[in-house]
Amino acid sequence: MPAEPASAHAADNANGGASGPLSAPAALRIFSGIQPTGDKHLGNYIGAIRQYVDGQDRGEALYCIVDLHALTAAHDPDALRRSVYDLTALLVAAGLDPTRCLLFRQSDVPEHTELSWILCCLTEVGRLQRMHQFRDKSVAQRELVNAGVLFYPVLQAADVLAYRAHEVPVGEDQREHLELMRDVARRFNSRFGQGGEVLVVPEHRIPEVGARIMDLQEPTRKMSTTGGSEEGTVYVLDEPEIIERKIRRAVTDSGAGIVRGADKPGVSNLIEIMAVARGCTPEEIEAQMASARGYGDLKAAVAQATVEMLAPVRDRYADLRADERALDAILAAGAQRAKAIAAATLTDVRQCVGVGALSAAPSAAIGTVGR
Ligand code: AQP
Numbered sequence: 001m002p003a004e005p006a007s008a009h010a011a012d013n014a015n016g017g018a019s020g021p022l023s024a025p026a027a028l029r030i031f032s033g034i035q036p037t038g039d040k041h042l043g044n045y046i047g048a049i050r051q052y053v054d055g056q057d058r059g060e061a062l063y064c065i066v067d068l069h070a071l072t073a074a075h076d077p078d079a080l081r082r083s084v085y086d087l088t089a090l091l092v093a094a095g096l097d098p099t100r101c102l103l104f105r106q107s108d109v110p111e112h113t114e115l116s117w118i119l120c121c122l123t124e125v126g127r128l129q130r131m132h133q134f135r136d137k138s139v140a141q142r143e144l145v146n147a148g149v150l151f152y153p154v155l156q157a158a159d160v161l162a163y164r165a166h167e168v169p170v171g172e173d174q175r176e177h178l179e180l181m182r183d184v185a186r187r188f189n190s191r192f193g194q195g196g197e198v199l200v201v202p203e204h205r206i207p208e209v210g211a212r213i214m215d216l217q218e219p220t221r222k223m224s225t226t227g228g229s230e231e232g233t234v235y236v237l238d239e240p241e242i243i244e245r246k247i248r249r250a251v252t253d254s255g256a257g258i259v260r261g262a263d264k265p266g267v268s269n270l271i272e273i274m275a276v277a278r279g280c281t282p283e284e285i286e287a288q289m290a291s292a293r294g295y296g297d298l299k300a301a302v303a304q305a306t307v308e309m310l311a312p313v314r315d316r317y318a319d320l321r322a323d324e325r326a327l328d329a330i331l332a333a334g335a336q337r338a339k340a341i342a343a344a345t346l347t348d349v350r351q352c353v354g355v356g357a358l359s360a361a362p363s364a365a366i367g368t369v370g371r
Contacts, residue, residue, distance in 0.1 A: 028059030031165035031202070033066040033106065033156065035225075036083040037073065040090055042234040042306070043213035043223035045313075046276050047171025049236075051207060053095035055169055061101040062163055062338060063091065065331075068106050068113065069155060072137075072148035073226070088331060089321035090236060093313045104334030106159065111342035116151070116158035118353055122187050123154050123180070132176055140227060157181035161188075162342040164200040164365075172211035173222060178204040192352035196367030199345075210276040216250040219265035237314055240307045247303040258289040258298050267295070270302045277305035 032052060034044070055061040065087050070080055084105055096103055106112055128134060128150050138145040156177055160168055161184070168178060185199040192198065213223045217232030224233070234246050252266040260268040260282055271289075275282045289298055320327070348363045350356040 028167060029163060029165045029200075030055040030059045030061045030167045030169065030205075031064070031160050031163050032062075032169050033064040033069070033159045034087065034091075035070050036065050036067055036080065036087045037070045037075075038225035039235045039237065040087065041213075041223050041225065041228075041236065042273065042310075043171065044225075045094070045236050045310070046210035046213050046273070047173075047207060048169060049091065049094050050210075050276070051169035051205060052091070052101075055167075056095075056097060056100045059167070062165065062341075063096060063101060063103050064106050064159055064338070065091075065104070066106045066156075066159065069152060072146060072152055084331075085324055085327050086321065088327045089317055090313070092320050092327075092330070093316035094236075098330045098334065102334045102337050103330055104338045105331050108331065108335035109162075109339045109342050111162050111339065111346045112155065112158050114346060115162050115342075115349060116155040118349060118355075119158055119161070119184050119188070120151060120154050122184055122191070125150070127180065128153065131180070133173070153177045153180050154184070157184050160202050161185055161199045162345050163338070164341075164345060165202050166200060167205050168202050169205040171213075172206055175204060175206065178202070188349075188352075193365075194352075194367040196365050198348050198352055198363075198365045207276075209272050209282060213273065214265060214269040216246055216266075216269070219251055219269045234306065236310055237317060238310075240311070243307050243310070244303040247306060248299050250299060250302075252295045252299075256294055258292055258295070259286050267298070270298055274298075274302045274305050277302075277309040 032048065032055075034040075034048060040049070052061065052063050065084050067080060067084055070083070088103065091103060092098070131153060133152070134150055137149050157180060160181055168174075168181075170178065182201050185201045188199050189197055189201075215221050215223045215228045215232035216234070217229040221228070231246055231249060232251075234243050238246070247270070250266060250270060252270070253264040255264070257264075258267060258271070260271050271282050271285050275285050278285065289301070292298055292301075344363070347359060348365050351359045351363075352366060
């Protein structure tokens with residue numbers, strides 16, 4: 001299913017990015033982060049994880065388990081460590097291949113937090129306060145809205161910018177954060193780049209179908225780790241019978257037509273899920289379902305397609321999760337290689353902003369204007 005590349009750069013590279021070993025120079029560098037919180041759901045899978053797998057064939061792909069972002073919510077330290085293993089196993093089970101991508105833990109590369117502080121000093125507090133996610137989470141965390149929730153998008157910007165990534169595969173809910181990231185990169189370059197592009201201004205890559213999978217019980221709100229309904233959230237590792245039950249009980253709309261529409265959020269959501277699971281367009285699903293007897297038939301077909309899509313992930317997960325040493329080895333190797341890239345960016349960034357020792361040989365990314 002094609003995704004929406006944000007610009008000509010991403011589109012030009014969509015089929016021409018280097019694949020294969022990471023030692024090859026990157027025509028297209030792809031980066032995305034994912035939180036090790038809660039159980040990953042169908043929205044995460046369709047909006048993000050599926051795109052990660054696809055990215056391995058399109059460019060130099062780096063994927064980061066953002067455990068530092070997870071600290072913005074109340075958490076148990078041991079559970080957080082376990083969740084990093086859970087997510088590593090899930091991502092590998094879903095098709096990430098550590099020989100074709102770089103998979104690592106955010107906290108293993110301290111350059112992220114250093115860059116985050118520098119970028120904080122270029123970001124208006126007012127803009128952070130107006131971000132949708134901040135407003136939603138600060139309502140949800142009424143007792144203690146920690147500063148990490150406010151600065152969350154700045155750390156996210158640092159994650160991506162530290163790698164000079166060109167493209168960021170995400171779901172629709174991250175569009176606003178990507179815009180902030182782009183503005184911060186532009187501001188850094190115009191203030192400190194001396195005419196060069198020290199930080200690459202990245203493009204989002206949002207799937208055309210499945211960018212915003214909705215809660216099955218409340219189809220006007222997105223399927224979500226926090227705040228969603230249990231019955232309306234399909235988890236990637238749910239048993240087939242559970243998936244079938246949740247989809248069978250999905251809230252649908254008045255009228256019997258199996259077509260998408262603004263007044264049919266429940267049916268539209270089911271059609272989109274099925275289109276992704278079957279690898280065809282929503283229009284094709286509407287045509288296939290034209291002779292269906294009603295929503296019952298639609299739900300049965302969506303349930304079957306979803307179970308079939310997720311079954312291979314579920315089948316591989318248990319064995320992968322059982323071997324924590326192997327998961328550690330994947331994360332350690334990923335972090336080592338990620339650190340080499342991020343450290344080079346940070347050398348330039350320090351040089352530009354005037355902190356740390358003066359570097360004898362400035363990188364080509366730093367412009368010559370004004371020198
Ligand atoms: N409903 C969704 N549809 C499509 N894509 C989605 N994503 C999240 N929800 C949907 C995408 O999943 C990626 C990982 O997001 P994350 O690291 O923020 O993980 P999360 O906390 O598990 O995501 P949630 O479910 O969005 O949590 P809440 O709502 O509690 O904050 C991102 O690329 C995101 O776009």
